[in-house]
Structure formats: structure tokens, C-alpha cells
Amino acid sequence: MTVNGWLQILFFCVSVLVVAKPLGLYLVRVYNGTYRWLAPLERVIYRMCGVDAQEDQHWTRYAGAMLLFSAASMLLTYVVLRLQRMLPLNPQHLPAVVARQAFETSASFTTNTNWQSYVGETTMSYFSQMSQLAFHNFISAAVGMAVAVAFVRGIARRSAGRLGNFWVDLTRGTLYILLPFSLVVALIFVQQGVIQNIRPYLEITTLEGAKQTIAMGPVASQEAIKQLGTNGGGFFNANAAHPFENPTPWSNFWSMLTIFMIPSALTYLLGRMVKNQKHGWAVWAAMFVLFFGGVWMAYWAEARGNPIHAARGIDVAGAVAGHSAGNMEGKEVRFGIANSALYATVTTDASCGAVNAMHDSFTPLGGLVPLVNIQLGEVVFGGVGAGLYGMLVMVVLTVFIAGLMVGRTPEYLGKKIQAREVQVAMLYILVFPAAILTMTAISVLLPAGLKGLNNAGPHGLSEILYAFTSTAGNNGSAFAGLTGTTYYYNTMLGVNTLIGRFAMMVPMLALAGFLAEKKSVPESAGTFPVTTPLFVALLVSVIIVVSALTFFPALSLSPVVEHLLMNSGKLF
């Protein structure tokens, strides 16, 4: 680890903190309907879709609208991918996407996962990329934000279970937040050298005389929303490691900042809407503690490199005297160790899943960090919206467990947490490990599951575990090393993304609805404090104990044992 590396990491941390308030204020005004600079356009959209913008929806209607919209948009994408050949903007004349992959891809993009078992440049036409995948990048993010805002409203109001209007939240999130911001970010990327065109691929003759095909495309625009919406689906197969997607350290910095920007600002929105700004910052702090711990461990593990190399004297000297170059396998030289470790932590904390280095090539402990980050439930800043509501479910759970210790029926910001709330919160908590562990367990027993494996032993288990963790967590990053283009994996992983999104969103909206039905108890000295450093520590502990410990047995047979074996000189 170098001072330079740490300075870059700290610069990023400060940036995440600084954007929280201004952007948060903007989000509050957008969702409260006070900033409506595109009001005429908004009205046209509502009229065209037949939406009653004044309707305050009960949580069941809100959830129903969300499910209906997601199902319809997923079906549309499936159809377009299947009919790709007949549709325009296909200069390479790419054929239709096969059924199982079209299912998986449409599920994956609808759920903000962007798990890609296909190779973008050889599977998707420009039309599919722009009209479907980019479209989902916008609306799946807008759905996440809408649901998070609805959840916050459930805490803040007393409204007989009404949470706002899904269609209005969806429209406003897209119109006022995602579209303008991704436009600006796209321009920054173009300035940094990210390509943006719809030309056919270039045929180049290299210096050695070999023929090479250089893929082209509208990359910058896709890249902006891919990060801003924590989608992570790369235009190219190499994702953000590709020089056309992420050419410079600055484009790398902007990528990471756009990933964390909205999740960080949403904590400010939380504080503002529930009229307890300190609580908003406490939630931010809990996220930051978990994030920083991850960065530290990943950076440490990668900078330390492989002890087997060091022992045999084949270590590459680093740029700074006295420091080894660390583990550079699978990393881009223009980013180096610090920015690769940071990017891996950010992208897995935030359910983004874009990668600028191959997680599969990380050291075992370095690779453990992305895996655990997702297993924490994607609550460390998390996906846009999804991170906040996931974290708030953990807050509700923390308040319930620890709140009893102060001698009162636990209450969260004045709302009593009782049997019904605990029931849906536990359902939310339960779905995630149940899906990941069950599907991984089935896969390691079935020949179909083992067939796709490129590595044996604990590393192979890590690869399968990572795939199901990533899809259930709606992250979409891949450990690689697992051949996912089989009937088995396309189906299982596609189903897993749907479970990880909707089987969790519905209980979460129910929780919000139940909270919105409750009277709010005024705060007093007897109220469980949700603003103190102690609360932050408690929240972090509960997240670690409840989420990560569930996976401890599985992890100890994969990255943990692999790390110990590496230390004793054995690799996989």
C-alpha cells in the first residue's frame, strides 16, 4: 500500500461525502414535486399513459404498479432480443439472441442486475443496446429510487398505508435525475476519450500485419447511465477495463463517483424527509464504515500480492521503492492496485457490477471483499434506491433487536416495530441467503452445475457462489471463470435475479405500508437513539452478524480456505 494510493482513495471518499447534501436536496425537491422544470412534458406523459398523477397509492397498489411495469418491460426486451435480426441499427447483422439468453438478459436488465452471459459486441445490435438495455438502465434505476422514496415516505408519514404514486415517482426520477445527469456524465466521458458513434466495426491491420476487428458503438451514453443507475452492464465484454469504456484514471474516478453519487445523496433525502438529518448522516456513516473496511482489506490483500511469488523471488518491483507491485494479474496498468481495489469495492458495494479488473484474479482475500460486499445485502450505499431500502430494513431489524434493551417496544423514528413489521422484515432478510445458498448447493451437486466450472477446489466453489450471490444481490459483476452460457446457468441465474429483486421489494413495500399506517410516537429521552455513533456501530454489527455470518460456513470452504492454502503454498 502506498501513500499515493491512499490519497486517491481518500480523495474519492471526500467526494462521496461532498455530493451527498447538494444532490440530496435536489432529490428531495424532485420527489416532493417542488422542482418541476419539465412540468409540461411531465403532464404530456401522464396524459399519454392515462395516469392520475394526484392518486396517492396504497402500498399494495404501488407494489402492483411496480410489478406490472417491470413485467411488461421485461417482456418487451425479450421480444426485441428475439427479433433483433429484423430490427434496424444492426450493421454487423447479428442474429437473434437465443431464447434462454434472451430470458436471462431481459430478467437481468429489468432487475438492475445486468449480469451478462453474452459478449456485447458479438451478440447485441446497436438497436438492442440503445432501445432495450440502455432503456432498462434508466427505468430499472428509476424504479429502485421510486421504491426507496416510497419506503422513506412510509416512515415519515401517517397515511393509512399510502406511499405516493409509482408512475409519478418513476417519471420524475427518470426525467429530472437520470436523464440530465447521465447527459452531463456522458459528455465528461466523451471528453476523456470514451467513444460515441454508431459506425460499423473497424477492420484494422496491425503492425504485425494481422487483421483485427475493433468494436465501435454509442459507448459514452450507455456508460454514463450504466454507472449512474448502478446497472453495471458493460457495452463491451471487458466492461470498464476496456479502453473505449474507461480510458483514463479520471474517467475511472468519474465512473466510481457516479456509482456512489445517488446512493450517497439518498441518505440525505432520508434525513430530510423524516425530519431527522442526523439519522440520515448516521445511515451514511454506517455505509461508509462498511465501505471503508472493504476498501482497506481489498487494497491490503492486492498490494500484498501473492506470497508464493515473493518467496520465489519472482515479485515485480513496484513504482515506489520498498513496495512490491502486488498482485497485478487481471488488472489494467493505467489503474493500478489502489484504483482496482477501490473500483472492485465500489462496484460490489453498490450493486453496480461494472468491473475495471478481473475479480477472479484477485488474491483470495481480495476476492472475498467483493463477495462479502454483495452478501451484506447490497446495503453499503447499494444500488440506486435498493441500497437505501435494504439498509432501512436492516435499521428496522437493528432497532427491533437493540430497541428492546432500552425498555420500550422498539420504535423507529416514532413508529412502533411490532409483529407485522418484524414478519415482513424477516421475510426480506430470509429470501436473500435462502436463494443464494440453495441455488449454489444445487449447482455444486448437479453435473450441469459443475460442467461450467473452469477451476477446481475452493476456487471453483467461490466462482459458483459468486455467480448466485451477484445475481440475487442484483449486482451483475462476475467472478468469471464460470461458463454461464448453458441452459442450466442461464435459467437459474435469470430466475435468481428475479427473486433477488421482486421477492424482496414486495415485503419491503409491505413494511413501508405497515409503517405508514402507524401513529408516530413523539421523541423523548426514553426513545431509542438512531443518530449516535453507538447506533452506527450497532447497525454495522447487526449487518455483519445477520448477513455475513449466514455465509460464513460457505465462505470458509471457498475464499477463506483458499487464502490459507495459498499461504501454505497451494494455488488453484
Add this chain to the structure above:
Amino acid sequence: MTTIPTLPPASTSDARAGSHVAAQRQRAGRKRPLFDPPIVRRAIRDAFVKLDPRRMVRNPVMFVVLIGSAYTTLVFIRDLLGGRSDWGFTLQLALWLWFTVVFANFAEAMAEGRGKAQADTLRKSRTQTTAKRLFDKSAGRIDRARFEEVNAEQLRRGDLVLCLPGDVIPGDGEVIEGVASVDESAITGESAPVIRESGGDRSAVTGGTKVLSDYIVVKITANPGETFLDRMIALVEGASRQKTPNEIALTILLSGLTIVFLFAVATLQPFAVYSGSPTTIPILIALLVCLIPTTIGGLLSAIGIAGMDRMIQQNVIAMSGRAVEAAGDVNTLLLDKTGTITLGNRQASDFLPVSGVEAELLADRAQLASLADETPEGRSIVVLAKTKFGIRAREVGGEHAGHRDVTFIPFSASTRMSGVDTGDGYQVRKGAGDAVLAWVRQAGGHTPADIDSAVRRVALEGGTPLLVAEKGNSHGPRVLGVVYLKDAVKGGIRERFDRLRAMGIRTVMITGDNPLTAAAIAKEAGVDDFLAEAKPEDKMALIQREQAGGRLVAMTGDGTNDAPALAQADVGVAMNTGTQAAKEAGNLIDLDSNPTKLIEVVEIGKQLLMTRGSLTTFSIANDVAKYFAIIPAIFVATYPVLQTLNIMRLHSPQSAILASVIFNALIIIALIPLALRGVTYRPAPAAVILRRNLFVYGLGGLIVPFAGIKLIDMLLVFSHLAS
């Protein structure tokens, strides 16, 4: 305003320290040691009776352990018959799993045992009683001579019974004729008899109590089996116990965690198969039992029962566990001024003479007027004159200050004055302002100019002004001044309110006094707010207003007009001396009829919830150590490097797994005293309580199992129970 104070009813006069100490002593006498041998014996038997799966299924966490124990036992039998070498290990595992279930049942049985023992005592007072049933049921003319002797069981609601000295009152009812002293010690444990009379707020009698003197005619208000005694027996015994809302919520959380761990453990076998080292089902069961929250799962119902039991030890009967829980949640306490905040009798605190009169002279005359006055107010004037000016109390009837033939003029409702007349024509009076002034004017005296301001000053400060006047000596009829009677606030009550405030509970004083007086007393007692000139409907409106703001309200009451408010309040503590209507409306009944006890009730409720939270935290924190004991133990054979995770350096895989399971079982036994007694409770803001409990039970829960498992591991190796 300016009336002579009347005596408050005897039931609400609560001598400052004396009765509190007596109550403490009486409670201490009733208290049994935590592990009382007869209770322990019964609990051990019950612990096995409770193994019935139909009962166990109500507790999902322990039900999982039960199934695990049964399965492990089957595996042991198979291994034994099959001649497998490690049957000894499986046997120990099975035994300790069974112990885990039995220990949890034992905890519950222990908690119930105390109530059952008390129920037995109560049942003795329900022994066959005969009743003198009157033939004439119409309340108009009661012929006490015509009755028949019937069994108490045959009495029905509406029957009239005659109770003579020595009779046990055959059922709950209302006195409709007569007045008697009644020994209620069978219910309250208080040996001093109480007065029961027809009409008013002291007309309710309880079946099982005994008439000591005089006679009463009682109208039965409850059918056999529905009496207060029956309900009390059922409550202390826990026969009608239902899970409380918070208990249900916690059970859901614990069940959810159990399912999560079920997935974690069940999927471990496929991973183990993949890694080439499938493990055995008993070991997976051991891991599961260690991970699921058995500590809190096993103690949860014991904590709830013990909370109700602590109420009973305070002589408070909770009509439901829900009420105990709600007590912990209370945000606002409504307290009646008289008897709760103030002693209920006014005490002289100052002498305010009119101009031209020495304070000492006023004190002397006031004392003279009060010599034969046996009311607390009168006595306090005598005492104040003595302490302030050294004026010795004199005997009435003797010679005083040069006067002979002293006669005492008692207070009467028509004169509203009392005082003393002497043989030589001298008269001194004390009493309500207008009465005394009229007396002076009638005798030809005049109203001093400064008397009005003195009267107002006393009223402003929350006191009662008492005028003193004299006539028949050289000075002629004149007003001497004002005795400042103060409504004495109970000692230590201010500190108690400070404690409540620290817990975030607002206190509101309810009084019939005018706002000025109320404000002064409220300030002195340190309550947060007051409701002056309160009528019963005002009280009701206040409760509804508080509840609309999301607050939970607690109050005490004894009169029939309190009943609606008691029913509306979230926690309504009815006084046992109160009317039947009040007792039916409240969800708690205080047998000592001490309104201040509301504060203890709140504290017990809080302690109950704190105990649940602390043990839940402890239980979950325990898992960290257990992972580090069992995971390396299971897989060290396949991956020897996993020995690194064995940070406790446990001897062998078998000893590690056994030690974890044994620790898991023993911790339940070790925590029974804590579950029954409740965690230490000190009033403090939530943030402070959280910090302390988190330190003790969170951090403690993290560390204790590391030490405990290591110790058990060493003992197992030492005793050759594990290789």
C-alpha cells in the same frame, strides 16, 4: 377556597415513610428464595412433562432442537446396534441436545413455579364457605332475620347475603347495607383491617376476605368461578397465559433467524460433498442448535412469566401480560394530586400576622385554638408553634395563659370554624376566611386591610389560608392573622419524577384545585404539567388527546367515575379499595392501593422488555464464537489449514463440537436467575441504558462463549469424555 380542610378518606392517607417500609417488609416476607427447593422439585418434573411436542411447537426455536435431539438419538441407536466406534460421541451429543430442551423447559417451569405456589395459597382461602342468603332480593327493605344457609358455590349474581363477624365473605359483591371492618389479608397480605361500607367508593368486597366486626349485607356481583379470587388464581398460575404482542414479534424474529440458519447449515452438506468431505447429520444438527438463538428462545417465556410474577411481588395483579408490556411503553403518567403527589392532609407551614400583631402571639393563639383538634392540620399547627417559637403544648381543661375553664369548640359544617372558649369569656377561633371574618364583624370588629393580600399570597403559593381571630379580652374582637396550611408534597416524590423524566416519561398532575394552587404544587413536586379543576370528563379528554398524539397513558383510579378513564388508558391501575366498576375497568389492580406504585409498575414493564432485548443480543452475539469452534472442527480433516480458524485451540474436532453444544445448553441454566430477576434496572435516558446493556450483553455475549467453550473443552479432555 377558604374552607376548613376536611379529612381525606383513610384509604388515601399514606404516611410518609412508615407504610412504605412496612410494605417493603411485608413483601420481603412473601418473597421466596430464587431456587426454593419445593419449587425446584416441581419444576424438574414439569421440565420433562413439557417435552410433549404439542406444547413444544408453540416455541419454534426449541421445537427445532427437540427434533434434532430425537434424530440424533435415533442415529445413536443405529450406531450402537451397527457397532460403530464413535457411538460414545453421538450419545453425548444426543444427551446434551436433550438437556438443551429440558433446561429451557426447566426455566419456564421455574418461572411458573412461583406463581403456582402462590396460587395454592390463594386456593386455601377459597375453601368451602357457606353463605347466609337472604330471601328478599329487593334492596328496599332488607329483612336480615330471614336467610338460608347455602354453599357459596350456589350463589348467583344478584343474590343478597348477610355477613356477620367471623364470616368469610362468600363472593365478590357490593355492600348495600351496613359498615364493617374486613380482614383482606388473604388477598392483599396486609393484616390491618379495612372499613367496608355501603355507598361511596368503599363498597366493594372481595370473596375470601373475612368480616371482623359489625355486619354487612352484600349484593353478589360475580358468579362462582368468575370471582376476583378465581381470576387471580388463574393469573398467577399462568393458566390463561397468552403471548404478548412484543413476545409474538420477538418469536417471529427468532423463528426467522432459525430458518436463515437452517438454510446455512442444510446447504453446508452439499458444499462439504463438493469439497470431498461430507459430514454427518448429528454434527450438522449440533452446528444448527448452536447457531439458532436457543438462549433467548429457551428463556423467552420464562422472562414473560417472571415479569408478571414481579408485579405480583409488588402486590399488583396484572390482568394480562399485555398490560405489563404496555407499562414499559408508557409516555405519560396521569397522577391524582391527593394521595399520590401530596400526603392528602395539609400541614401548617407559616404564621402570617396582620400588621400590629406579633407572629409569636398569632402562633400562641393558633396553638390554643388547635389544642383539642385531632385532625392532622390541627396537630401540625401545635407542632409548628412549638418548633418555631418554642410555645409548649398545653393541656386542654387546665389553665392556659391566664384563662380558666377551657372548652373546646369542635368544627361543624355550619360554623366552619373550630376553637376554644375559656371561662372568663375569652374566645379564639380558627377557620375558613369568610366564616372567621363574619364572626369578627358580628362581634363588632373590623376586617384588617392587609388580610386580603395575605390570603391571596397563600392561595397563590398553593396553600390553604386559615384565619385566626379572638375576642373577649382587652383588644376586643380582632383578626390576628393567617395560618399558612400547605398541601404537603410527599418526601422523595420530586426525585422520582426526575427519574421518570430521565426515562422520557411525562408526568401530569390531576387535581380539583384551582389553577393557581395547582401550578404552585406542580412546581414544588416537579411534575411536568397539571390539569386543574379537573372533572372526570376532563381526565378522559386529556387521555384521548395524549393518545391521539401517539402517546401511551397510564393512570390510577379507584372511584366509579374513574372507570371510563381507566378503561381508556393504556395502563389503568385500579386500587383494590376501589369500586367494582373501577377494578373491572383497569388492567392492573394494586392490592396495596398505593397510587404511587404506578412508578414501580412502569419500571417493571421496562425491565421486562430490557431483559428480553439483552438476552436476544447476548444470544446472537454468541454465534461468533460457535462458528470459530465448529466450522474448523468439521472440515479440518479435509483442509488441515483450517486449523488456523481454531483460534481457541480446542483439542480435537469432537471436543470442539461437544464443548460448543454443552456451552449452549449450560448457558440457559446459567441465565435462569437473570431471566427470573430481570436485568439490573436503573432509571436513565435510553442512550445511557443502551450503552450499558450493549456493553454487558453485546460485548459480553461476544467474549463469554470463547472462554466458556475453551474451559469446557479442557474439562472434556481432562475427564476423557472426548478424545
